[in-house]
Amino acid sequence: MTSLTDRTSTTGERAGPAADPDTGADSARRDSDLRVIDVTKRFGERVALDRVSFTVPQGTITGFVGNNGSGKTTSIRIITGLLHPDEGQVHVGSEEVSDAFRAAIGYMPEERGLYPDMKVEQQLVYLARLYGMPKAEARDEVAAWIERLAIGQYRASKLNTLSLGNQQRVQLIASLLGGPRMVILDEPFSGLDRAAVTAMSEILHEAAGRGTGIFFSSHQLDLVDSICERAVILKDGRVVAEGPVDELRDRGGAVAMVTFGDGSAPGAEELAAAVPGARLLHGTTFAVPCDTDSSARVLRECLRFGDVTEFSRRRQTLSDVFAEVSSDDGDEEQ
Numbered sequence: 001m002t003s004l005t006d007r008t009s010t011t012g013e014r015a016g017p018a019a020d021p022d023t024g025a026d027s028a029r030r031d032s033d034l035r036v037i038d039v040t041k042r043f044g045e046r047v048a049l050d051r052v053s054f055t056v057p058q059g060t061i062t063g064f065v066g067n068n069g070s071g072k073t074t075s076i077r078i079i080t081g082l083l084h085p086d087e088g089q090v091h092v093g094s095e096e097v098s099d100a101f102r103a104a105i106g107y108m109p110e111e112r113g114l115y116p117d118m119k120v121e122q123q124l125v126y127l128a129r130l131y132g133m134p135k136a137e138a139r140d141e142v143a144a145w146i147e148r149l150a151i152g153q154y155r156a157s158k159l160n161t162l163s164l165g166n167q168q169r170v171q172l173i174a175s176l177l178g179g180p181r182m183v184i185l186d187e188p189f190s191g192l193d194r195a196a197v198t199a200m201s202e203i204l205h206e207a208a209g210r211g212t213g214i215f216f217s218s219h220q221l222d223l224v225d226s227i228c229e230r231a232v233i234l235k236d237g238r239v240v241a242e243g244p245v246d247e248l249r250d251r252g253g254a255v256a257m258v259t260f261g262d263g264s265a266p267g268a269e270e271l272a273a274a275v276p277g278a279r280l281l282h283g284t285t286f287a288v289p290c291d292t293d294s295s296a297r298v299l300r301e302c303l304r305f306g307d308v309t310e311f312s313r314r315r316q317t318l319s320d321v322f323a324e325v326s327s328d329d330g331d332e333e334q
């Protein structure tokens, strides 16, 4: 059976890793990083993207987060060539992205893009053949993926008879067939059960380890936090944060989780007026920016409002960073 990890393709661009991570070919990798440069897109009066720039490096998993309507799908459509920007460019390395590169991107659209009436195995083999694989290799690779993603019982079923989560597994296979250099997934984890999330994230890590650039949008910040090395955060069509997840988490310092006893919790605005940056997480628990030096003062301020039943400092999560840069007063910080 074909190995899922050391495939070579007979097509030019969809041909496995762009650079061997073990050969130290960093410059070769940078030459094939995908760069969105100053992209603006308008729909009539509406500015969907406003001078958006970010990089998707080869060999890493980059998460793309932002509220509904912030411009994620529009950005992805521009990268894949489904939409044209009004201004700006998309580059691979220092060159404008070629049609051949775009055609070879493993793409999983939000609305999913497969043939609903076609049988699972049949359409995956058909797609693999379109990517230039010989028939026997296509069959072997598809069989291996079907087994890996535990959907063997559906191989002869029409796609539209599968559950949403199983359709997503099929779509993931379609986007990885032939070892693409770049994989772009729009909300790949939405609606998946835990086993599917684990399987999918393992597969994405393996693909990144082979040098593939992985870029996916998600509303699930905890997943982006745990899976991605890098993140791009969009707000209202603008990039408000980008970089290694670890650096983004460290940028804002630590936070204290403060829980008030029942009946003594202040309103969110009230607490934020006394302790800048305080925000309600759930129930009577707030997240409050809090460095080592300021923790005694922050605790004193909180105690002025009522009983504090829990007070613990921790490193920021991506969710904290997102809340901070997505808030209206985060605007000035960029």
Ligand SMILES: Nc1ncnc2c1ncn2[C@@H]1O[C@H](COP(=O)(O)OP(=O)(O)OP(=O)(O)O)[C@@H](O)[C@H]1O
Pocket (backbone or CB within 6 Å): 043, 046, 047, 048, 066, 067, 068, 069, 070, 071, 072, 073, 074, 075
């Ligand atoms: N074809 C279109 N015509 C007009 N407006 C559009 C079109 N496509 C997107 N928009 C607008 O552009 C903005 C960005 O939309 P986009 O779908 O890119 O956001 P998103 O971040 O993917 O949102 P979601 O998380 O809800 O999927 C929104 O205001 C949307 O209404």
